[in-house]
Amino acid sequence: xxxxxxxxxxxxxxxxxxxxxxxxxxxxxxxxxxxxxxxxxxxxxxxxxxxxxxxxxxxxxxxxxxxxxxxxxxxxxxxxxxxxxxxxxxxxxxxxxxxxxxxxxxxxxxxxxxxxxxxxxxxxxxxxxxxxxxxxxxxxxxxxxxxxxxxxxxxxxxxxxxxxxxxxxxxxxxxxxxxxxxxxxxxxxxxxxxxxxxxxxxxxxxxxxxxxxx
Amino acid sequence: xxxxxxxxxxxxxxxxxxxxxxxxxxxxxxxxxxxxxxxxxxxxxxxxxxxxxxxxxxxxxxxxxxxxxxxxxxxxxxxxxxxxxxxxxxxxxxxxxxxxxxxxxxxx
Numbered sequence: 001x002x003x004x005x006x007x008x009x010x011x012x013x014x015x016x017x018x019x020x021x022x023x024x025x026x027x028x029x030x031x032x033x034x035x036x037x038x039x040x041x042x043x044x045x046x047x048x049x050x051x052x053x054x055x056x057x058x059x060x061x062x063x064x065x066x067x068x069x070x071x072x073x074x075x076x077x078x079x080x081x082x083x084x085x086x087x088x089x090x091x092x093x094x095x096x097x098x099x100x101x102x103x104x105x106x107x108x109x110x111x112x113x114x115x116x117x118x119x120x121x122x123x124x125x126x127x128x129x130x131x132x133x134x135x136x137x138x139x140x141x142x143x144x145x146x147x148x149x150x151x152x153x154x155x156x157x158x159x160x161x162x163x164x165x166x167x168x169x170x171x172x173x174x175x176x177x178x179x180x181x182x183x184x185x186x187x188x189x190x191x192x193x194x195x196x197x198x199x200x201x202x203x204x205x206x207x208x209x210x211x212x213x214x
Numbered sequence: 215x216x217x218x219x220x221x222x223x224x225x226x227x228x229x230x231x232x233x234x235x236x237x238x239x240x241x242x243x244x245x246x247x248x249x250x251x252x253x254x255x256x257x258x259x260x261x262x263x264x265x266x267x268x269x270x271x272x273x274x275x276x277x278x279x280x281x282x283x284x285x286x287x288x289x290x291x292x293x294x295x296x297x298x299x300x301x302x303x304x305x306x307x308x309x310x311x312x313x314x315x316x317x318x319x320x321x322x
Contacts, residue, residue, distance in 0.1 A: 021290040028290075035294050039301050046305050054315035068249065075245050083238040086280050087231070189280045196272045199245075200265040204252040 030183045034190045037156075041194050044152065045201055048145040059137035063208045066124055071203045074117045075195065078157075081110025082192040089185045092171065092178035100181060104168040107188060111161040118154055122147075146202060153198055156191045163187065237279045244268050 021028055052058050062068055088103035125146075129136040132143045167184045170176035248268055251261060278284040283291055 021293070022287045023290065031290070031294055035298050038298055042298070042302050043305060046302075046309065050309060050312040053309075054312040054320075056316065064253075068252070072245070072249050076242065079238060079241050079245070082276065082280055083234060086234050090231075186281055189276055192280075193273050193276045196276065197269050200248050200252075200269050204248055204265060205258075205262065207252045210253075 024179055026179065027183050027186070030186050034186065037190065038194070041149075041152070041197070044145075044149050045197060048149060049201070051139075051141050051145060055139045055141065057138035058206070059135060059139065059142045060206050060208050061125070061128075061130070061135070061137050061142065062203055062206050064210075067121060068203060068207060070117055070121050071199060074114050074121075075199050077110045077113045077117070078192045078195050081107045081114070082189055084110065085185045085188045089182045092181040095178070097172065100178075101168055101172050104164055104171075104181065108161055108164050108168075111157055111164070111188075115154060115157055115161070118150065118157075122150075149198055149202060153191070153194055156194065160184075160188050160191050234279065237275055241272055241275060244272050 019025075023031075062071075084103050084106040088100045088107060091097075091100035091103055130143050130146070132147050134140045135143050163184050167176060167180050171178070171181055248265055251264060256264070283294075
């Protein structure tokens with residue numbers, strides 16, 4: 001927000017501009033990374049949809065409890081960690097370092113809660129016999145797509161948690177400017193955004209019919 | 215551009231905390247609607263359409279407000295979003311093949 005005041009005033013974007021988008025280059029890089037990463041997830045979700053549409057015996061594996069309840073709570077945690085990240089960024093931009101630090105750690109808390117619940121969810125399904133190459137319910141590709149997509153998303157959340165911890169410490173010690181909090185925040189919101197597609201497409205479209213045996 | 219920045223700083227004052235909370239509540243409500251939809255028995259095509267529509271609405275809100283894209287220059291929006299859409303549409307080109315497989319089975 002703050003580093004570009006001097007650039008680009010009066011310079012036409014079509015002449016190349018000094019800063020055509022009016023944002024710091026690190027922020028632009030994060031946006032470009034986010035778009036390319038979004039395409040990775042798009043490709044995975046599309047591959048999943050393709051396999052699912054072409055299959056006649058796709059498992060409807062997720063029971064109301066624990067899977068749907070837990071994944072809904074996970075969604076709540078992730079959305080809430082996004083709003084705390086918004087507060088962290090706006091505090092950092094106003095120079096309120098202590099408040100920003102606190103909000104970043106609230107975000108980390110939300111991320112860790114998400115990861116613990118998700119790991120537990122994986123364990124439940126593995127106990128029920130779900131593997132990457134087989135499962136007791138139907139098309140064996142179900143496990144491959146489930147573990148690949150949710151696993152890659154968990155990896156993103158894990159990296160986000162680590163990045164937030166590193167950035168919060170560096171920001172507090174004065175090593176990183178407030179911009180870094182905002183740029184890491186973009187990544188965090190992106191992780192939240194991906195889950196907004198993974199949750200309905202993977203979980204909600206595969207709820208077990210009520211009364212189905214475990 | 216300096217003008218943009220002045221108004222952008224203005225967006226971050228106390229009034230907007232309430233606005234961000236509103237966005238957050240709407241996102242939670244839409245999530246609840248999605249979970250509810252999973253348990254009323256709709257035809258799968260209709261259900262997929264509604265779920266995807268809601269997810270895109272949620273994604274748009276996250277991008278516009280949480281990720282601040284609404285407050286950036288429009289040229290950034292035009293650089294990022296069509297790029298994603300173009301690649302996604304190209305991937306969709308192969309999708310109808312899955313209906314053929316459903317009918318005829320996997321090639322042996």
